[in-house]
Amino acid sequence: MKKDFIIPYLKTLSLDPENQESPIHFLDRWKTPKDYFYLRNHFAYPQIIPQPFYLTIQGNVKKPVKITMNDLHHLPSKTIMLPLECAGNNRAKFKPKVYGEQWEEGAVSQAKWKGVPLRELLNRAGLLDGSKEAVFVGMDFGERKDLEETFYYGRSLPIEKALHENTIVAYEYNGKPIPYKHGFPFRLIVPQWYAMASVKWLQNIFIIKHEFNGPFQTKDYVYYPYKDSDKDKRPVTTINVNSTIQQPMNNSIIEEGPQMIKGIAWCGTGTIKEVEISFDYGISWRKASLKWKESEKYAWVKWQFEWQAVKGEHTILVRAHDTEGHVQPLRPFWNRKGYGYNAVQKANIKVE
Amino acid sequence: MKKDFIIPYLKTLSLDPENQESPIHFLDRWKTPKDYFYLRNHFAYPQIIPQPFYLTIQGNVKKPVKITMNDLHHLPSKTIMLPLECAGNNRAKFKPKVYGEQWEEGAVSQAKWKGVPLRELLNRAGLLDGSKEAVFVGMDFGERKDLEETFYYGRSLPIEKALHENTIVAYEYNGKPIPYKHGFPFRLIVPQWYAMASVKWLQNIFIIKHEFNGPFQTKDYVYYPYKDSDKDKRPVTTINVNSTIQQPMNNSIIEEGPQMIKGIAWCGTGTIKEVEISFDYGISWRKASLKWKESEKYAWVKWQFEWQAVKGEHTILVRAHDTEGHVQPLRPFWNRKGYGYNAVQKANIKVE
Incomplete structure (x- = not known):
């Protein structure tokens, strides 16, 4: 068959x-x-x-x-x-x-x-x-x-x-x-x-x-910071430093024990310098390990973090830093047409 | 090519x-x-x-x-x-x-x-x-x-x-x-x-x-009404009366003038009797026209509503009624494992 x-x-x-x-x-x-x-x-x-x-x-x-x-x-x-x-x-x-x-x-x-x-x-x-x-x-x-x-x-x-x-x-x-x-x-x-x-x-x-x-x-492709006015508009150009949690998925249920948290990070100025993970809503951050694609300075980096998952509910935050001093913010810059979102990504996880 | x-x-x-x-x-x-x-x-x-x-x-x-x-x-x-x-x-x-x-x-x-x-x-x-x-x-x-x-x-x-x-x-x-x-x-x-x-x-x-x-x-496949207790649990069985807005998509931008709002509705008791649309958050409801699949009493019905879309932002609500007196609620019945969602579907639309 x-x-x-x-x-x-x-x-x-x-x-x-x-x-x-x-x-x-x-x-x-x-x-x-x-x-x-x-x-x-x-x-x-x-x-x-x-x-x-x-x-x-x-x-x-x-x-x-x-x-x-x-x-x-x-x-x-x-x-x-x-x-x-x-x-x-x-x-x-x-x-x-x-x-x-x-x-x-x-x-x-x-x-x-x-x-x-x-x-x-x-x-x-x-x-x-x-x-x-x-x-x-x-x-x-x-x-x-x-x-x-x-x-x-x-x-x-x-x-x-x-x-x-x-x-x-x-x-x-x-x-x-x-x-x-x-x-x-x-x-x-x-x-x-x-x-x-x-x-x-x-x-x-x-x-x-x-x-x-x-x-x-x-x-x-213009940032309009206000809902009802075009005040302070400016063009969308370079990519904001950003990262994505690929696994585990938001709102998923995973097993206890060692779990790999992984994803990618990229930016529009410099290169990615560091990716950090927080389990306490951003009070403390721990470094993820990074993998760069050799001789490709624009390529995204792959990051991963081995986590000892314990039973209960957890919120994982991830943020990337580039070499020019940019870091992902906790809250996005809201704009009327919805461009350039790069707030810290969050995954709520239940460990059973 | x-x-x-x-x-x-x-x-x-x-x-x-x-x-x-x-x-x-x-x-x-x-x-x-x-x-x-x-x-x-x-x-x-x-x-x-x-x-x-x-x-x-x-x-x-x-x-x-x-x-x-x-x-x-x-x-x-x-x-x-x-x-x-x-x-x-x-x-x-x-x-x-x-x-x-x-x-x-x-x-x-x-x-x-x-x-x-x-x-x-x-x-x-x-x-x-x-x-x-x-x-x-x-x-x-x-x-x-x-x-x-x-x-x-x-x-x-x-x-x-x-x-x-x-x-x-x-x-x-x-x-x-x-x-x-x-x-x-x-x-x-x-x-x-x-x-x-x-x-x-x-x-x-x-x-x-x-x-x-x-x-x-x-x-x-058990409804648990409480987050931290199994009190009042009951098994998931029949389908709750439900409907989906297929078009337009939630948060989409559409043109002014005649626009077809359309979708499907189905249920687990009786058959679908009526589908209604509201543009005022459920204060008033207007009937959608229905199409049943001939001689198929369990099949979903297709519904549609021709709307004269005027410029601005709109929220469309849709609810279905079955012949046994069930109707979709405005709010879902929350349960810990997330079964049986059938609250009224909502689409926020911008008409340009």
């Missing part, structure tokens, strides 16, 4: 557009296989028709250029392992609740991306004086219901970030062409920024002399 | 044993395909070795019998469409939180089961005087960590329920042999009871003259 395998699945939040989160609690690898990599879409999947595929660079440049897959294959490449985290990861945990996709812990996944540094390509086009931002436009488009207008998905980077040596135009994911749902043929990969910056199905790059004001830049 | 289909997935709660919930919000059919039917296991999947498969009936009977698949195929059958609902469905919503698998709305799925009324089989064996309960034992077994002992999964029914004309030993699911993960080759199907009674991989039936006291009967 054919037995089906026991495997985890993505968790569906919506199908139109498709938004599904990673079963992060059940994955133990450095590289997330494509079937377990979270999916976050703003629109329907695009048709990818032109053959050969190409990418254009235009705007404030000496010479607009068209770049093909073949061109990319012949340029010096970089391969970078990093987590992509949706800015809305953990949105479901904000109190008061905020509207939007109710992501729990699974809007983060890690892969190894191979591509050409964007600055190599920008140099080909030749930036002219006054270049302030690079705008990246994907092939995906649709109507925004709030604006009653059709947009392509587009985001910009400050020119310095666009020119950063590790900002790449990727054409491989874990050693293979990028999966269709993750941006085939070309995807911008922006280390240390939330993943809205890593534009999928990248088709056009515009160099501009002003600030880009597309809706995915000026309406969405 | 091969495009993957856009499909929902089961949501993984645990892999060992495998517990995964149905993407109930994204299903619109009367019959849940097997890949979307929730999985609730107490132990690892059993090896199913004997060929031919058979089922035994023994204990307080005139003549113990062995029943084969071939025997079942030659007996008069019944085909019944009904929802199976895990007693822990919606457990994640209890406040204070309770331990155990954190099921949200998806621990309920519906299928069409074909089988032979159990009473036909019990008549073959011949019940002796004093028969009080029938005990059903599956092929799945394992150690219970709380008891440090190995058990087969076993549950009993009062003899009257065992003899009910619609309690069947099923051998087909939606017109095909029962999927392995859902109880192949034989599964007991007990309409109107929570699904812990519908024993999978059914192998042995014992007729007893006393009350069965296995741990899945006397420790689990």
Whole structure:
């Protein structure tokens, strides 16, 4: 008799557009296989028709250029392992609740991306004086219901970030062409920024002399600290230091005796320096042991802590520190659209 | 280029044993395909070795019998469409939180089961005087960590329920042999009871003259109204009247104008009589329109309500009534192990 395998699945939040989160609690690898990599879409999947595929660079440049897959294959490449985290990861945990996709812990996944540094390509086009931002436009488009207008998905980077040596135009994911749902043929990969910056199905790059004001830049992916006013708004950019308890699951029942508490931690500035665990609501903290992925400075770290579980109810808190002095807070920074959640994760456990 | 289909997935709660919930919000059919039917296991999947498969009936009977698949195929059958609902469905919503698998709305799925009324089989064996309960034992077994002992999964029914004309030993699911993960080759199907009674991989039936006291009967699947005492405990049996809002999703953002609010409702006594919606926290209620599955008295009903959505924030409440006078309460009946949740479902919606 054919037995089906026991495997985890993505968790569906919506199908139109498709938004599904990673079963992060059940994955133990450095590289997330494509079937377990979270999916976050703003629109329907695009048709990818032109053959050969190409990418254009235009705007404030000496010479607009068209770049093909073949061109990319012949340029010096970089391969970078990093987590992509949706800015809305953990949105479901904000109190008061905020509207939007109710992501729990699974809007983060890690892969190894191979591509050409964007600055190599920008140099080909030749930036002219006054270049302030690079705008990246994907092939995906649709109507925004709030604006009653059709947009392509587009985001910009400050020119310095666009020119950063590790900002790449990727054409491989874990050693293979990028999966269709993750941006085939070309995807911008922006280390240390939330993943809205890593534009999928990248088709056009515009160099501009002003600030880009597309809706995915000026309406969405903005921190609004107040419910009823836009006061003090600021853009969502780098990833906040964060960690996830993969096992044991929150509100689960486990056996007494030695139990491994484990998870991952990552950040958007520096690297992870320390992960700590508290069993007393943050009064005292104990160090978890860390495992770094060799020679991958952006990759998440794996942490674990061997716990002698004793009968009763326990609350486990976990927090990560980065090398730049950032640490996860006990309470999240609430904002109206629910971005950048990085409060200490908590697991209530019953030991029987 | 091969495009993957856009499909929902089961949501993984645990892999060992495998517990995964149905993407109930994204299903619109009367019959849940097997890949979307929730999985609730107490132990690892059993090896199913004997060929031919058979089922035994023994204990307080005139003549113990062995029943084969071939025997079942030659007996008069019944085909019944009904929802199976895990007693822990919606457990994640209890406040204070309770331990155990954190099921949200998806621990309920519906299928069409074909089988032979159990009473036909019990008549073959011949019940002796004093028969009080029938005990059903599956092929799945394992150690219970709380008891440090190995058990087969076993549950009993009062003899009257065992003899009910619609309690069947099923051998087909939606017109095909029962999927392995859902109880192949034989599964007991007990309409109107929570699904812990519908024993999978059914192998042995014992007729007893006393009350069965296995741990899945006397420790689990018991309502404990108090956190620290077993006072007033009572067994979990019939399904409480319940309903689910499938769309729109809680905390989602939708467009203004006509919007369909829709879902399903089901019950364990009588049939669904009415489903109502409130936009004012239960002060006033408006009737949803209902669709019954013809000639399937146990099947869930589909309900819908066309709403003229106006800009702003809204809270939608939905409640179902059965024909026996039961109605969903505004607050759940809290119990320590988190069974039988059936409070009115709520969806907070923002209309833009």
